[in-house]
Amino acid sequence: NLYGPTETTIWSTVMNIDENEIGIPPIGKPIWSTDVYVLDAGLQPVPPGVIGELYIAGEGLANGYLGKPELTAERFVANPFGERGKRMYRTGDLVKWRNDGVLEYMSRADHQIKIRGFRIELAEIEMVLQRHEYIQQAVVMVREDRPNDKRIIAYIVAEGNEGINLSE
Known part of the structure; x- marks a missing residue:
């Protein structure tokens, strides 16, 4: 090893x-x-x-x-x-x-992960999402629904009743 x-x-x-x-x-x-x-x-x-x-x-x-x-x-x-x-x-x-x-x-010790050879800091993605005017809170994590198929997913709490355009 x-x-x-x-x-x-x-x-x-x-x-x-x-x-x-x-x-x-x-x-x-x-x-x-x-x-x-x-x-x-x-x-x-x-x-x-x-x-x-x-x-x-x-x-x-x-x-x-x-x-x-x-x-x-x-x-x-x-x-x-x-x-x-x-x-x-x-x-x-x-x-x-x-x-x-x-x-x-x-x-x-941190929230850094590695997917397909790339190191990714999940907290950085969360910070970018939370800068959006209609996002109050965001949590980002890795999910592996199928073996060897890791994906980054985000859960968000919207601010108020405003809709969020996913293309943003």
Whole structure:
């Protein structure tokens, strides 16, 4: 099993899955020249069994997002465990260490999802919908009515009795 976001040159951890492994396959241990950290909100390491956010550092780390300095500053942060001036990538994934030094993936820390290879922030879609003058509230989620056919759907609460033109 291979794990790794694009920002860390695709692969960051690896695990040979034993046929006796039960449940969701673990994401493994870091690959060569990669450091991984499971940290709390104060960027302090958490002990095995405690869920924290996964941070990745090492040779495969991207420089940031082209033309997006704010997002780069948010996701690529100073690495307090490495050489001065080095950075680490804040993945947004919640994981925990097992006692044997293997990482288990738990969930996302945000509302980002991946559909057909594209990362999508559901909260951003909700914000755009709620800017519409006749929408009071919006909730966006992923639904999979058929296997491997994920779709984004939105539920809205209209403002007053005004009709909403779906083409808007």
